[in-house]
Structures are given as structure tokens and as C-alpha cells.
Amino acid sequence: MSRTPLDTVEHATATPDVELPWAELGLKKDEYERVVEILGRRPTGAELAMYSVMWSEHCSYKSSKVHLRQFGEKAPESDAMLVGIGENAGVVDVGQGYAVTFKVESHNHPSYVEPYQGAATGVGGIVRDIIAMGARPVAVVDPLRFGAADHPDTKRVLPGVVAGIGGYGNCLGLPNIGGEVVFDACYQGNPLVNAGAIGVMRHEDIHLAKASGAGNKVILYGARTGGDGIGGASILASETFDDAKPSKRPAVQVGDPFQEKLLIECTLEAFAEKLVVGIQDLGAAGLSCATSELASNGSGGMRVTLDDVPLRDSTLSPEEILMSESQERMCAVVEPEKVDRFLEICDKWDVIATVIGEVTDGDRLEIFWHGGKIVDVDPRTVAHDGPVYERPYARPDWQDALQADDANKLPRPQTGDELKDQVLKLVGSPNQASKQWITQQYDHFVQGNTVLAQPEDSGMIRVDEESGLGVAIATDGNGRYAKLDPYTGAQLALAEAYRNVATTGAKPLAVSDCLNFGSPEDPAVMWQFAEAVRGLADGCLQLGTPVTGGNVSLYNQTGEAAIHPTPVVAVLGVIDDVARRTPVAFQEDGQLLYLLGDTREEFGGSAWSQVIHDHLGGLPPKVDLERERLLGEILISASRDGMIDSAHDLSDGGLVQAVVESALLGGKGARLVVPDGLDAFTFLFSESAGRAVVAVPRSEEVRFNDMCGARGLPVTRIGVVDGDAVEVQGEFSLSLTELREAHEGTIPGLLA
Amino acid sequence: MTARIGVVTFPGSLDDRDTQRAIRVAGAEPVALWHKDKDLKQVDAVVLCGGFSYGDYLRAGAIARFSPVMDTVIDQAKAGLPVLGICNGFQILTEAHLLPGGMLGNDHLHFICRDQKLRVENADTSWTSDYAAGQEIHIPLKNMDGRYVADRRTLDELEAEGRVAFRYLDFNPNGSLNDIAGITNAAGNVVGLMPHPEHAVESLIGTGRTDGLPFFTSILKKLVNA
Numbered sequence: 001m002s003r004t005p006l007d008t009v010e011h012a013t014a015t016p017d018v019e020l021p022w023a024e025l026g027l028k029k030d031e032y033e034r035v036v037e038i039l040g041r042r043p044t045g046a047e048l049a050m051y052s053v054m055w056s057e058h059c060s061y062k063s064s065k066v067h068l069r070q071f072g073e074k075a076p077e078s079d080a081m082l083v084g085i086g087e088n089a090g091v092v093d094v095g096q097g098y099a100v101t102f103k104v105e106s107h108n109h110p111s112y113v114e115p116y117q118g119a120a121t122g123v124g125g126i127v128r129d130i131i132a133m134g135a136r137p138v139a140v141v142d143p144l145r146f147g148a149a150d151h152p153d154t155k156r157v158l159p160g161v162v163a164g165i166g167g168y169g170n171c172l173g174l175p176n177i178g179g180e181v182v183f184d185a186c187y188q189g190n191p192l193v194n195a196g197a198i199g200v201m202r203h204e205d206i207h208l209a210k211a212s213g214a215g216n217k218v219i220l221y222g223a224r225t226g227g228d229g230i231g232g233a234s235i236l237a238s239e240t241f242d243d244a245k246p247s248k249r250p251a252v253q254v255g256d257p258f259q260e261k262l263l264i265e266c267t268l269e270a271f272a273e274k275l276v277v278g279i280q281d282l283g284a285a286g287l288s289c290a291t292s293e294l295a296s297n298g299s300g301g302m303r304v305t306l307d308d309v310p311l312r313d314s315t316l317s318p319e320e321i322l323m324s325e326s327q328e329r330m331c332a333v334v335e336p337e338k339v340d341r342f343l344e345i346c347d348k349w350d351v352i353a354t355v356i357g358e359v360t361d362g363d364r365l366e367i368f369w370h371g372g373k374i375v376d377v378d379p380r381t382v383a384h385d386g387p388v389y390e391r392p393y394a395r396p397d398w399q400d401a402l403q404a405d406d407a408n409k410l411p412r413p414q415t416g417d418e419l420k421d422q423v424l425k426l427v428g429s430p431n432q433a434s435k436q437w438i439t440q441q442y443d444h445f446v447q448g449n450t451v452l453a454q455p456e457d458s459g460m461i462r463v464d465e466e467s468g469l470g471v472a473i474a475t476d477g478n479g480r481y482a483k484l485d486p487y488t489g490a491q492l493a494l495a496e497a498y499r500n501v502a503t504t505g506a507k508p509l510a511v512s513d514c515l516n517f518g519s520p521e522d523p524a525v526m527w528q529f530a531e532a533v534r535g536l537a538d539g540c541l542q543l544g545t546p547v548t549g550g551n552v553s554l555y556n557q558t559g560e561a562a563i564h565p566t567p568v569v570a571v572l573g574v575i576d577d578v579a580r581r582t583p584v585a586f587q588e589d590g591q592l593l594y595l596l597g598d599t600r601e602e603f604g605g606s607a608w609s610q611v612i613h614d615h616l617g618g619l620p621p622k623v624d625l626e627r628e629r630l631l632g633e634i635l636i637s638a639s640r641d642g643m644i645d646s647a648h649d650l651s652d653g654g655l656v657q658a659v660v661e662s663a664l665l666g667g668k669g670a671r672l673v674v675p676d677g678l679d680a681f682t683f684l685f686s687e688s689a690g691r692a693v694v695a696v697p698r699s700e701e702v703r704f705n706d707m708c709g710a711r712g713l714p715v716t717r718i719g720v721v722d723g724d725a726v727e728v729q730g731e732f733s734l735s736l737t738e739l740r741e742a743h744e745g746t747i748p749g750l751l752a
Numbered sequence: 753m754t755a756r757i758g759v760v761t762f763p764g765s766l767d768d769r770d771t772q773r774a775i776r777v778a779g780a781e782p783v784a785l786w787h788k789d790k791d792l793k794q795v796d797a798v799v800l801c802g803g804f805s806y807g808d809y810l811r812a813g814a815i816a817r818f819s820p821v822m823d824t825v826i827d828q829a830k831a832g833l834p835v836l837g838i839c840n841g842f843q844i845l846t847e848a849h850l851l852p853g854g855m856l857g858n859d860h861l862h863f864i865c866r867d868q869k870l871r872v873e874n875a876d877t878s879w880t881s882d883y884a885a886g887q888e889i890h891i892p893l894k895n896m897d898g899r900y901v902a903d904r905r906t907l908d909e910l911e912a913e914g915r916v917a918f919r920y921l922d923f924n925p926n927g928s929l930n931d932i933a934g935i936t937n938a939a940g941n942v943v944g945l946m947p948h949p950e951h952a953v954e955s956l957i958g959t960g961r962t963d964g965l966p967f968f969t970s971i972l973k974k975l976v977n978a
Contacts, residue, residue, distance in 0.1 A: 069913075172805065256807070257804075259807075261763070445958045445959075448951060
């Protein structure tokens with residue numbers, strides 16, 4: 001876009017008729033006209049670059065905004081919330097003066113184009129969001145979804161994504177403690193790579209992204225700015241892949257985790273010395289985003305000299321510098337008398353830091369290049385006043401037929417041998433199989449505070465060594481359920497994550513989400529989105545867990561085919577003493593197994609219907625959030641009072657999947673008896689929500705039963721931990737060796 | 753009285769604070785050392801911890817070996833200062849020629865993180881005296897470049913002199929020759945290994961085992977009784 005003469009504000013005013021490539025930059029005609037109206041003239045090239053990238057779907061949430069408002073409007077009363085939606089990440093009070101910040105984001109499209117770097121920079125971006133709040137990052141989680149496990153392209157995408165997450169996160173020294181791996185043909189051309197991170201700080205250390213105080217300096221620090229990721233936000237994240245277009249590879253950023261590790265340490269050191277007034281990481285939309293957000297959230301304006309930005313490529317144009325998404329960069333606002341000390345700390349860590357501008361009295365964001373003013377805008381119009389669309393939405397005409405195709409009517413196993421055969425198929429199916437081959441490529445131990453990590457129900461990190469205070473996180477989502485009913489599907493994702501946190505003994509506090517959907521221009525997709533958001537907002541209100549922030553990823557589709565609507569929900573919980581946590585693995589022979597909750601004939605969207613019948617239809621399991629809350633309270637009390645030694649939530653795959661996992665992890669079998677009123681098939685495979693299996697030491701049997709009885713939670717004794725097989729009395733027995741072979745052999749067989 | 757044990761932080765070190773904690777748990781006093789600083793602050797022993805020093809974009813440990821702090825560590829190690837290298841620290845010790853051989857990428861080409869079974873082969877070093885020779889322990893392992901290699905003559909010498917300190921049991925996680933997980937120098941003051949004993953010192957954390965604690969109690973006893 002190099003032009004002579006330089007396209008300054010003055011030049012733009014004098015040449016109103018110059019045509020700008022707004023369409024190539026992703027703006028619609030009416031959006032461009034709106035920019036002209038705001039400015040009262042045509043934008044300069046640099047201004048156009050800023051508006052186009054900040055008004056992209058990825059940065060502006062223009063299609064989703066009208067729905068996302070519900071998270072604020074329906075927010076439950078919560079004492080825990082310290083910083084809510086709108087900042088880099090939400091912040092929650094976990095007690096003892098500690099605050100925790102957490103967030104989940106998507107890096108779906110870049111990870112399909114370039115799996116390793118796409119996934120790596122996804123981790124890098126979410127970690128910078130956490131640092132920008134003032135917190136030390138303490139863990140990451142990665143909910144992942146790929147195409148069919150045996151599809152050749154999955155073998156290209158998955159290993160690259162996993163290596164990228166490991167390569168970046170391991171090198172940052174962040175334990176990877178949770179997440180998911182799901183396979184489904186609907187993600188074939190559009191994998192979902194979501195990345196979550198948690199950070200811990202003291203209350204007084206919370207930092208916000210705002211530039212206040214005229215005369216304060218704006219410091220850009222971290223990596224030099226290069227040509228990578230230019231237009232990534234507007235082009236990659238906001239458009240569907242189209243085979244006809246040329247390769248978009250150069251638009252994916254390249255990560256340098258070593259640089260990010262230095263950035264973490266030097267930022268935390270600057271925070272500790274109280275040198276920072278406001279801070280913003282550079283992610284999507286790079287400097288355009290950082291400068292306009294800092295300026296619009298503060299009290300004044302900002303003046304930036306773009307010539308001072310350290311470059312990796314000296315031929316970059318000012319527009320490219322503003323749009324570049326080069327990784328590992330941050331922007332801090334620092335009082336003039338503290339600038340020297342700030343630069344000293346950066347120097348100690350060998351991090352390049354440069355004063356590129358200052359906060360001004362006015363309310364304009366002005367950017368200069370070679371002495372000319374190339375940007376003169378009200379930063380709020382860039383950062384906050386983007387277009388808002390009321391996209392049309394409509395329940396798709398195929399929804400009724402899908403729901404009428406009842407999974408409960410599928411042929412069921414009739415004999416013990418058939419049951420046995422289907423159990424083996426289930427626990428060995430790619431979605432239900434052990435993901436150890438993947439998770440062992442991530443460091444779980446670094447930082448020395450990991451109490452629980454996958455395949456536990458939630459990841460748990462110790463926050464305070466003295467008191468044992470800890471936090472837990474679980475992420476869940478089930479696109480199959482959401483396809484059948486997006487409202488219920490979103491609530492089931494919330495319920496499962498909530499249950500997973502409670503199962504480990506932690507009290508659920510707050511929610512973050514990553515909403516992965518198809519094109520918002522398709523009314524059917526928009527309906528799925530609207531329903532899912534409504535379901536999630538209603539659910540969070542009922543459970544008392546506010547949404548603290550999150551991310552929306554749209555245009556996840558290949559051609560006309562959208563992915564299953566996939567709301568991924570992360571629930572954060574707190575535990576007073578991590579010594580009280582409850583693991584999944586069976587601990588001791590002779591302990592009694594109890595099933596908590598009600599089991600109904602619910603097979604719509606189930607793992608069984610997928611594995612045995614390749615079927616998706618009917619209705620997903622019913623949601624009862626009051627029951628979820630009661631179950632959670634029982635699990636937390638039982639864990640705190642030492643009444644249970646292991647617990648596992650029931651979700652996809654049902655009871656048999658949970659028992660097999662607990663057995664294999666503990667190396668101890670189980671003898672099960674089908675309870676009265678249930679048939680063996682429903683007992684083993686139903687996916688009714690609001691359930692868990694717990695192992696109770698005999699000495700606690702009476703106390704535990706009394707507690708459940710007093711609080712009105714259905715509890716059924718279903719067997720005992722024993723031997724080296726999983727046996728269902730009168731039906732079948734499967735040795736742990738057979739089960740292990742089926743459960744642990746699948747993924748390496750497909751991918752190694 | 754207790755001992756002061758230094759932990760070097762290089763840019764890209766990851767387990768420095770964990771190692772300091774392990775030293776504290778064992779009852780010794782951790783002392784933070786900085787890569788640009790030649791001064792070892794009169795510590796009684798030094799641990800080079802895990803991580804990716806300077807990004808390890810060249811070859812693991814190859815740049816760290818030339819840092820100012822290593823000048824002093826190398827000199828003093830030769831004079832008898834106890835030095836333990838864990839993972840990246842082990843890689844640095846081989847790059848610094850304080851220990852023979854070197855590390856290549858894992859034979860399966862993936863990062864691997866697992867609870868690893870080991871046999872203690874030499875319980876006579878400064879860092880292993882609280883173990884019994886032949887004892888079997890579990891220590892977390894996590895690395896990308898953990899495949900120990902050396903020429904045949906060096907391997908024969910290590911084996912003959914009992915300088916293989918730890919061997920992988922049941923499963924060789926990276927293709928290391930002779931299943932070598934860790935080695936010692938002839939004097940027994942410099943020990944390096946790929947697994948991470950600092951991640952196995954508290955029963956609640958990580959794998960829930962404390963099999964790594966004897967590393968730190970061994971050196972503490974040696975220093976306090978000296």
C-alpha cells in the first residue's frame with residue numbers, strides 16, 4: 001500500500017475522491033460509508049487499516065454483541081466478581097486476598113492453515129491476556145476438536161496442533177492441566193483449537209487496559225514488529241475458507257515462546273514495583289487494537305510516533321505496522337519518572353522496550369509517520385463504536401426432523417455378550433479412548449503446584465503453599481447435544497463443567513466461554529447461536545456462576561456446511577485445602593460404589609448412538625440445574641469431610657465409561673449390580689445429566705447415606721471396588737487388561 | 753545450621769522456583785543466582801534447573817554453557833563444588849564438559865511427560881547418598897531432547913566405573929543408550945539427570961510421590977556434616 005505522497009490526514013482531506021481498497025480489507029460498503037461519516041472525510045490508508053481490522057467480526061463481535069448482552073443482563077449476584085466482561089479477562093475473588101483471572105479463546109482458522117504455529121500462538125495470545133490483568137499465569141487448558149479420527153487430514157492437523165500447544169506452553173513453563181479432545185466429521189475442514197489460561201494475583205495487583213494521565217508515556221515492549229499475521233484478524237478469522245483463493249499461509253503469525261517467557265517475567269517484575277498505570281497485550285489487530293483500546297478506556301487521548309516502533313522488516317508500511325500481529329508484544333502506560341526503571345527491568349530480561357508515544361489532554365488518537373499525521377480519530381469510534389448487526393435468525397427447517405429421529409428407538413444389545421462387545425467398542429472409540437498419547441506431550445508438573453491434571457475431572461492448582469488454597473478448572477462442550485437442541489446443549493456444557501469442578505471437591509465460582517459456530521450470515525446458525533447464548537445465560541443465572549468473559553468464533557464452516565454448534569464452557573472453582581481433593585481413580589478394594597442422581601432412558605446425542613449406530617437424532621438429556629447444584633454441594637461436602645475416596649462425573653459414555661476410567665486409573669476393578677428398576681443397557685450407557693459415581697469407604701457408609709437422604713439426593717448402591725476386572729453381575733466380565741488394551745491402544749494406533 | 757544451595761536462573765529457566773521450593777522442603781536454604789552474575793554468593797552447592805535456557809533454539813544448553821555464571825560454576829565444580837543438573841541443567845553440564853556425552857532429540861520426536869520408573873545405580877555421590885544402591889524410584893520426566901548418547905568408549909568407561917547414576921526401568925522414554933537417565937563425574941560431586949526430582953518432593957503435588965526428596969536431603973546431610 002505504499003503511496004506517494006504519504007497519505008496523511010491533510011492529503012486525505014485534499015483528495016476526497018481517491019478510491020481505497022476497503023473491500024479487500026474486509027469492510028462492507030455501508031461500513032466504509034460509516035467510517036467516512038465518522039471522520040467527515042475519507043480515511044487515510046492507515047485509518048482504513050485500523051477501522052477494518054477493529055471492525056472485523058473477530059475484534060468487534062458485531063454479529064454476536066446483541067446476544068452477548070444477556071451475560072451482563074442476567075448476571076447472578078456474586079460477591080466473587082472483581083472484574084467483569086470487557087477487560088482482557090475477568091477476575092474472580094478466591095479468598096485469602098487472592099484473585100484469579102481466566103479466559104478461553106479460539107484459534108481455529110489459523111490452526112487449520114498452519115497447525116503448529118496456529119495452535120502455539122493461540123496459547124501465546126491467551127497467556128498475554130492473563131499477564132495484562134496483572135496476574136502470573138499458572139496453568140493452561142486446551143479444548144480441541146478435530147475431524148474424523150481416521151481421516152487423513154486429521155493426521156496432518158492433530159499432531160501439529162498438539163506439538164504446537166506443547167512446544168509453546170512447555171517452553172513457557174505453564175502446566176497443561178485439562179481440556180478435551182473430540183473427533184467428529186463436522187470439524188473436518190474446520191478444527192476447533194480453543195486455548196484457556198488461568199492466572200493468580202493478589203487483589204491489589206489487578207491491572208486494567210487504560211491510558212490515563214496526560215504526559216504518561218506509552219511503551220511498546222517485547223518482540224520487534226514484522227510482517228507476520230498482517231490482516232490475520234480481519235481476513236483469517238472473519239471469512240470462511242474458500243478453496244479458490246490463494247494460500248493464506250503468510251497471514252498466520254509465528255510464535256517465539258522464549259520471548260514470551262521473558263515478557264512474563266519482566267512484566268511481573270514491573271507490576272511488583274508498581275511501575276504500570278495501564279497495560280494491554282498486542283493480539284488480534286496488533287497496535288491498532290492496543291492503542292485504540294488503551295486510549296478509549298482512559299481519560300485522555302494518545303499521540304504515537306510510528307517511526308519509533310522497532311521493526312524486524314524495515315520495508316513495512318505504516319498501515320502494515322498498525323495491522324501486524326507479530327507475537328510477544330505488549331504496550332504499557334508508565335508515568336514519566338518511572339520510565340527509566342521500567343526500561344531497566346526490560347533490559348535486565350533482554351527485552352526490547354521503546355517509548356512510542358504519550359497520553360495527551362485531548363480525546364484524539366493521533367499517529368505520526370515521517371513527520372506527517374496519518375491517523376487522527378476518536379479512539380472510541382475505532383474500539384467501541386463498531387457496527388452492530390441484528391442478524392436475522394430462524395429455527396432451521398430440519399430441526400424437527402432431527403429431533404423426531406429418536407435415538408431411544410435404536411436397536412439395543414439383548415444379551416450379556418452383546419453388552420460386553422458394545423462396552424469394548426465404546427471405551428475404545430476415538431472419543432472415549434484414553435488421550436494419554438496427546439496429554440503426555442504437555443508438561444503437567446512445572447511450577448510444582450499441580451494437584452490434579454487430565455484425565456482427572458478438573459485440573460487443580462495449589463495457590464497458597466501455607467493454607468492449601470487451590471483453584472480448579474474444567475472445560476466441556478458437546479456439539480452433538482447442541483446440534484439437537486442448542487439451548488439445552490449449552491446448559492449441558494455448563495452443567496458438565498460445573499459438575500466436573502464439584503466432583504474434584506472444588507466450589508464452582510465463575511464461567512468463561514468460547515462459542516464456536518458457523519456463519520452468522522446463515523439464519524439457521526444465528527438461531528443456534530442465539531439459543532445457545534440464551535441457554536448459557538439462563539443457566540449461569542440459575543447456578544449463580546457469572547460469565548466473566550469469553551470469546552466468540554464464527555464462520556466455522558466449510559462451504560455451506562457449518563460445524564455443530566459448539567459452545568465450550570469453562571468453570572472455575574475454588575477449594576479451601578487441596579489436600580481434600582477427590583481423584584477419579586479407585587483407591588482401595590472393598591470400597592462401596594454409589595451412583596448419585598437419576599438415570600433415565602436418554603440416548604439422544606449419546607456416545608453409544610454414535611459409536612454403535614453412527615446416529616445423531618432425538619433430544620439431548622434433560623437438564624435440571626437445581627439437581628446439579630445439589631449434587632455439587634453433596635460432592636463438595638463429602639470431599640471436605642472425607643466421606644469419599646474417589647469420584648467421577650457421568651457424561652458421554654455414561655456409567656460404564658466412568659467406571660472403566662476409574663478402574664484403569666486406579667488399577668482396581670469393580671463388581672457392579674444392575675439396580676432395581678433399571679435394565680442393564682440403560683444402567684450402563686444412558687447419559688442422563690446430574691450424576692456421579694463415588695467410592696465410599698465402608699466406615700463412611702452410614703454417614704454418607706444419611707447426608708444424601710437428608711438433602712434429598714437419590715443415591716443407589718451399585719457395587720464394590722474389587723478385583724482386576726469390571727464385572728456386571730449376570731451379564732459379563734471384562735478384565736482390566738482387555739479394557740486397557742481397548743482404551744489405551746486406539747489413539748496411538750491412529751496417530752503415532 | 754543449614755546449607756545454602758544456589759539455583760541458577762537463565763532466561764528461559766522454568767523450574768527455578770520449583771527447585772528452590774524443593775530445597776526448602778528438604779530443610780536447606782535456597783539462594784537465587786542470576787546468569788549474568790559471576791558471583792555464586794558463597795553457596796555450598798549449585799543446582800542447574802530445568803527449562804529452555806535462551807530458548808534452546810540452537811542445541812539444548814549450548815548457549816547457557818557460555819554464560820558468565822557458568823564460568824564460575826565450571827571452575828568451582830572442578831574444585832569439588834557439588835553441582836546437580838536437572839534436565840536442561842544436565843544438558844548444560846554436558847555442553848560444559850563437566851559430564852561426558854550429550855543429549856539428542858527423543859527418538860519418537862515428541863515431547864514426553866510421564867511418571868518415570870528409575871533404578872538408582874550409584875548411591876555414593878553427593879546427591880544420591882540418601883538412596884540405597886539398586887533402589888527403584890518414580891520421578892517425573894518431561895523433555896524434548898532427552899536421548900543420552902556417548903561414544904562406545906565413554907559408555908564402557910561410565911559402566912565400568914559405576915558412573916551411571918540412574919537407569920530407566922521398564923520403559924526407555926527417549927532412546928537413551930544403555931537406558932541411561934543420569935550420570936555422575938568420577939569425583940561424585942557433579943551429577944546430571946533428565947528426570948525432575950524437584951517435582952517429587954510433596955505428597956499432594958504432581959504424581960503424589962516424594963521419591964525425589966533424597967536428592968536434596970543427601971546434599972544437605974553431606975554439607976552439614978562436612
